[in-house]
Amino acid sequence: MNSLSAKNNAIITFSALIALITWFALILQFYLSMTAYMAQGRTVGGALVEFFTYFTILCNILTATTLTAVALQGFNKSFFTKPGVLTAAAVYISIVCLVYNIALRGIAHPVGWGRAADELLHAICPPLFVLFWIISVPKPGISFKHAFSWLWYPFFYLVYVLIRGALCARYPYFFLEADKLGYPKVFFNIIILMLVFLAFSMLYVWIARIIARRAAA
Template sequence: MNQAKAHPSLSNRVRAFSAVIAVVCLAAVGLQLAISLPAYFEKGRSLGGSLVEYFSYFTIQSNLLVALATGSVAVGGFSDRFFTRPKVLSAIVVYITIVCVVYNAVLRAIFHPVGWGRVADELLHVADPLLYIIFWLMVVPKNGIAYKSTLSWLLYPLVYIVYILIRGAFTARYPYFFLDTVKYGYPKVAVHIAILVVVFWMFCLLYAFIAQRISARKSA
């Protein structure tokens, strides 16, 4: 039985909730883009370079993944399509949780936006993650979420890190200070990456554990 047959329909309330999350995430990304572009232009960046730099942030990419996933669920429910598969939706909850945790634990103390920048900041790093975590806990099917499947969830963060290091080697620009090889050197950045990978996997295992507990409770 495929996922589409297992979950033939969603209530209008669930579809609406999914759509709201998608819209809020897209609005936050759009607002931050409108704020960031003039700042990039003031530094002499081109439009293309500015867009590449903006969309190189893990925060932006993760919020777009949330918008794509929840928007897909709002339109078509849960199915075999990639962004509506429970395992993919579960991987995304790890990514957006890391966005929230790393920002609030490490970056908030050194970054102090004001005005609309503060609004976009709180949406991207607090409101959107919390909305999606609630969505995952309450809505996403959790059957078949095994610990071994969480290893595949690390692929995207690893590819992202490789991309940032390659891009940084040519531009000397890094979206996050702890990945800055110019400032810290490759050995120290490698330690930072190792810590990040461990943190990612711990959250992968945590969400797999939660999924299994919820599944066991529902089947009891």
């Protein structure tokens, strides 16, 4: 087995392992959340919408999907295996980890399997994906112009959250609760969030360019 084949096999193994861990955490959290929502008298539809409204869930689904695609196809074979998409996913999941551990960790105190799912989705799977991105994802071609296009996903997510919140007064995160904080405060929070997304996007592009230059040297 030559070095290239060994490297490809290592990437497949690494991506598949992280994908399995992430899918396990998502399935576990789905079971726990749906059970809790149904116990509260929620409808199945309402419970599903609630579950998939959390940015943490959506971003972990994205990283699990990209990792699965890489394990099955390699890089640049489909949308989810493009380096730009993988880098955007790294940006999003990094912010999930950052926001949770800085602003949200002290709010909820899950126990048992709930604690396991919570830690996996917020503190274990995100760093593993970032490590995968650093080690495995091809960096040539990732440029600063991509950073601005990566903002559309969180932007449309935030628009959806505000529209849904206006209709049913349910918000996934306290800093988006317009009914309590008022729209001026929420809009200020959104501006800060978007600036954080942009800063992280620029940071990842900068790191990618440094890694690409060193690899080419």
